[in-house]
Amino acid sequence: MLEILNIGKSFSRQTALKSVNLSIAEGEFFSLLGPSGCGKTTLMRIIAGLESATEGRILLNGERIEHLQAAERPFNMVFQKYSLFPHMTVGQNIAYGLNLKKLSKDEIEGRVAEILSLFEMSDFRQRMPETLSGGQAQRVAIARALVNRPKVLLLDEPLSALDQKLREHMQKELRTLQQKLGLTFIYVTHDQEEALIMSDRIGIMNKGELVQVSSPREIYENPETIFASQFLGATSLLQGELVEISQDLATVRLSDGSLVRGKFNIPSDQIRLGMSLDTYVRKAMVFNRLESQVFGIRDK
Amino acid sequence: MKSRQILAVPAFLWFGLFVLVPLLIVVVISFSTRGTYGGIEWNWTLENYHNAFSWTYLGILFSSLILAVFTTASCAVLGILMSWAMSTAPSKNRHFYVSAVVLPFLTNLVIRIYALRVFVGYRGPLQATLNFLHIPFDPFVLSQNKFLVLYGMVTTYLPFMVLPLYGAFEKFDFSLVEAAQDLGAGPWKILFSVILPNLKKALLSGVLLVFIPSLGEYVIPDLLGGAKNMLYGNLITEQFLKARHWPLGSALSVLMLCLLLGVTFLYYRGLGAKNVE
Amino acid sequence: MSSERTRPKAPRLASMMFWIMLILLYLPILVMLVGSLLEDKDGSLQWTFKWFLEVIHDENLMDALKNSLFVGFVSSLLSTILGTASAVALYRTTSRMYWMMEGLSMISLIFPEIVFALSLLSWFFVLKLELGLQTVIIAHVSFSLSYVLMTVNSRLVTLDPSLEDAARDLGAGEWTILKTIILPLLRPAILGGFILSFLLSFDDFLITYFVNGVGQDTLPVKLYTAMKMGVSPKLNALSSLMFLMTFSVLIFFFRSGSFRILFEEGSSKVRSDEREQTNNLL
Numbered sequence: 001m002l003e004i005l006n007i008g009k010s011f012s013r014q015t016a017l018k019s020v021n022l023s024i025a026e027g028e029f030f031s032l033l034g035p036s037g038c039g040k041t042t043l044m045r046i047i048a049g050l051e052s053a054t055e056g057r058i059l060l061n062g063e064r065i066e067h068l069q070a071a072e073r074p075f076n077m078v079f080q081k082y083s084l085f086p087h088m089t090v091g092q093n094i095a096y097g098l099n100l101k102k103l104s105k106d107e108i109e110g111r112v113a114e115i116l117s118l119f120e121m122s123d124f125r126q127r128m129p130e131t132l133s134g135g136q137a138q139r140v141a142i143a144r145a146l147v148n149r150p151k152v153l154l155l156d157e158p159l160s161a162l163d164q165k166l167r168e169h170m171q172k173e174l175r176t177l178q179q180k181l182g183l184t185f186i187y188v189t190h191d192q193e194e195a196l197i198m199s200d201r202i203g204i205m206n207k208g209e210l211v212q213v214s215s216p217r218e219i220y221e222n223p224e225t226i227f228a229s230q231f232l233g234a235t236s237l238l239q240g241e242l243v244e245i246s247q248d249l250a251t252v253r254l255s256d257g258s259l260v261r262g263k264f265n266i267p268s269d270q271i272r273l274g275m276s277l278d279t280y281v282r283k284a285m286v287f288n289r290l291e292s293q294v295f296g297i298r299d300k
Numbered sequence: 301m302k303s304r305q306i307l308a309v310p311a312f313l314w315f316g317l318f319v320l321v322p323l324l325i326v327v328v329i330s331f332s333t334r335g336t337y338g339g340i341e342w343n344w345t346l347e348n349y350h351n352a353f354s355w356t357y358l359g360i361l362f363s364s365l366i367l368a369v370f371t372t373a374s375c376a377v378l379g380i381l382m383s384w385a386m387s388t389a390p391s392k393n394r395h396f397y398v399s400a401v402v403l404p405f406l407t408n409l410v411i412r413i414y415a416l417r418v419f420v421g422y423r424g425p426l427q428a429t430l431n432f433l434h435i436p437f438d439p440f441v442l443s444q445n446k447f448l449v450l451y452g453m454v455t456t457y458l459p460f461m462v463l464p465l466y467g468a469f470e471k472f473d474f475s476l477v478e479a480a481q482d483l484g485a486g487p488w489k490i491l492f493s494v495i496l497p498n499l500k501k502a503l504l505s506g507v508l509l510v511f512i513p514s515l516g517e518y519v520i521p522d523l524l525g526g527a528k529n530m531l532y533g534n535l536i537t538e539q540f541l542k543a544r545h546w547p548l549g550s551a552l553s554v555l556m557l558c559l560l561l562g563v564t565f566l567y568y569r570g571l572g573a574k575n576v577e
Numbered sequence: 578m579s580s581e582r583t584r585p586k587a588p589r590l591a592s593m594m595f596w597i598m599l600i601l602l603y604l605p606i607l608v609m610l611v612g613s614l615l616e617d618k619d620g621s622l623q624w625t626f627k628w629f630l631e632v633i634h635d636e637n638l639m640d641a642l643k644n645s646l647f648v649g650f651v652s653s654l655l656s657t658i659l660g661t662a663s664a665v666a667l668y669r670t671t672s673r674m675y676w677m678m679e680g681l682s683m684i685s686l687i688f689p690e691i692v693f694a695l696s697l698l699s700w701f702f703v704l705k706l707e708l709g710l711q712t713v714i715i716a717h718v719s720f721s722l723s724y725v726l727m728t729v730n731s732r733l734v735t736l737d738p739s740l741e742d743a744a745r746d747l748g749a750g751e752w753t754i755l756k757t758i759i760l761p762l763l764r765p766a767i768l769g770g771f772i773l774s775f776l777l778s779f780d781d782f783l784i785t786y787f788v789n790g791v792g793q794d795t796l797p798v799k800l801y802t803a804m805k806m807g808v809s810p811k812l813n814a815l816s817s818l819m820f821l822m823t824f825s826v827l828i829f830f831f832r833s834g835s836f837r838i839l840f841e842e843g844s845s846k847v848r849s850d851e852r853e854q855t856n857n858l859l
Contacts, residue, residue, distance in 0.1 A: 071748040083743040087761045097747035311663035315681040318719040322696035385592040399831045407823045409781035412818045415605035474584040487588040515690030
């Protein structure tokens with residue numbers, strides 16, 4: 001449904017995005033995951049139309065939209081710090097986009113009431129944003145975007161300002177909402193756990209490049225690069241010698257003589273016993289399957 | 301370019317038309333000739349500059365410079381001490397202190413000078429006190445003298461020094477002071493070796509903010525200095541409003557501006573050189 | 578902000594200096610205020626409102642007051658409109674225009690007042706503009722414009738840039754954003770700029786002295802001419818009235834915090850740091 005072709009962006013000297021290619025399906029929950037400064041927010045802002053790319057195309061259902069202004073794109077965005085207009089009530093905030101579309105009073109009224117009840121916020125309609133808690137403000141921000149019935153909802157680290165407990169709750173709520181509405185979500189986060197739990201697919205970004213796009217399980221179990229594995233929580237880097245291969249498991253003898261076994265991701269035609277390997281060990285974070293996991297990646 | 305940048309055009313025009321162009325006009329007039337009845341005749345001449353460089357006028361410029369330097373130095377010393385005290389006061393009082401220093405500055409200068417004259421004037425509290433203590437004084441000297449001018453200048457321009465310094469103090473990392481204390485430094489040693497180096501930028505901008513306006517000050521010396529203490533601002537004003545010799549007044553102003561620009565330029569160059577060190 | 582916890586006190590001399598200067602700043606004013614309420618009757622002093630009544634019933638002074646209020650209102654209205662428009666137009670642009678505007682407003686802020694005054698006088702003469710309240714208004718706009726720019730700017734830089742993005746994302750164009758988001762949020766600063774330029778205009782002496790027409794004095798000019806003659810209880814009363822007018826407006830606005838942004842450089846600094854951070858994040 002949404003196709004991003006060769007999108008690149010460079011500022012005067014540095015490159016923020018290097019020809020990113022991505023295709024997102026209708027109704028998909030897609031996460032862009034990466035450390036700060038990796039270009040994920042820039043990519044999202046380019047999709048939203050808030051920034052222009054220096055090269056590449058964006059297609060929505062086959063039509064080019066990269067020349068359209070943010071206002072003309074059927075996307076809406078939820079911002080990191082909510083960005084509720086501080087001088088307007090919750091109701092006015094939500095109606096802002098509808099008013100600009102010059103919808104009839106009744107229509108606006110109906111839609112605002114509907115979305116407020118969907119978020120169980122009907123009692124908050126006359127409140128000012130500064131009186132809301134973080135979670136409430138977040139719901140209003142999402143409601144303000146959704147009330148415009150966008151084809152894609154863009155979320156820029158929407159939960160990063162919330163505390164752990166509320167964040168976990170909102171993660172579930174968001175996922176449920178997305179499935180209920182069958183809407184396409186593009187979700188930017190630097191929190192790997194959040195991405196793994198919520199997404200249908202994840203794109204990992206590093207230094208302006210999209211390094212891997214796969215399902216959460218795939219990305220977790222088979223990170224394709226050192227960067228991806230490190231970003232997904234691998235902590236210890238150990239050097240060792242490959243002593244045995246059976247099916248998809250490799251056994252590595254470390255310098256102190258101990259043996260570690262785990263998955264590996266080196267093409268089978270390049271592999272030979274006795275080769276020296278970089279081995280990463282990590283504790284399992286999700287899926288509760290393995291206590292620890294070993295996989296070797298030969299340095300490129 | 302965003303379309304709303306158009307909104308800046310009126311302000312640009314205004315600044316251009318009523319700040320920049322008038323300055324250029326002054327330069328142009330400084331090369332013209334005085335008309336018989338005080339107007340301007342557009343005959344080009346260097347005579348005004350020749351006159352402006354006469355010893356009498358240079359002498360007045362010199363005493364203005366001295367006054368400006370004294371004003372600036374006093375403001376700097378007082379400003380450092382005051383902003384130091386203000387920034388280390390309990391945080392709930394600080395806003396009040398800043399307001400207290402700034403408020404008089406936003407009230408009418410003439411009124412403040414007037415109040416000062418009441419204070420030192422005939423039957424004012426100062427003369428009454430001196431009488432009471434049987435200290436002899438000359439009432440005319442007491443109510444119009446150089447020291448009074450300096451005092452008026454310092455109290456008027458002090459906020460220009462205190463504000464930037466206070467701002468810098470607010471951002472200053474006071475744990476450095478603690479560290480220095482821990483190493484055994486006394487308060488004045490700390491001021492010179494720890495605090496001032498970190499306040500350099502603010503102090504330097506404060507110095508300029510005080511020095512530039514005080515060189516051309518007119519109202520304060522006019523009302524507190526008396527006729528004997530002629531300063532450059534009064535000289536220029538006299539050319540414009542009394543002698544009606546605008547070309548000479550313009551030349552004097554251009555001279556003063558050049559001096560100020562030169563000082564600012566040298567100042568920043570010296571600054572740049574120091575920063576390289 | 579540096580840590581609130583640890584700020585070793587300044588030496589006693591510094592705080593003494595602070596209080597001495599405060600006293601020196603306020604004592605003469607206090608003496609003037611008291612003097613305006615005293616009458617000398619056969620050598621003994623008595624409280625009286627006589628001088629204030631004399632001021633109020635002086636038609637000359639009341640005309641000057643009218644002039645002052647008129648000039649103050651018109652000039653601050655103009656400079657508020659011009660300054661706000663320009664601040665809004667140029668913020669978050671790094672164009673050459675922004676720096677030119679900074680330079681111009683710096684020039685008008687820092688130039689010796691006397692040069693400002695005489696250059697305007699010369700310009701009016703060259704333009705053959707008749708001196709009068711209109712030239713005073715032009716002059717006042719010229720110097721208060723940069724104060725409005727400063728006040729509005731210092732509020733603008735504290736606005737969250739993502740508010741604009743949010744509005745744009747919801748379908749607003751540049752002008753709609755200006756009307757529905759930026760201007761409403763700037764209202765306190767715009768009001769602050771207006772009041773500030775009104776006060777500057779109301780209190781200005783030197784520039785008015787140069788460019789006003791015959792017989793159209795403002796209050797400060799009247800006061801100046803009168804005090805050339807010497808000190809009198811009636812002048813005390815006039816000065817006290819003017820001082821109290823300005824002072825009460827100031828106190829009100831200081832309490833409401835409208836001017837605070839002007840004097841707390843820190844706020845704008847913090848924002849620019851934050852902006853750098855967000856830029857790094859991109």
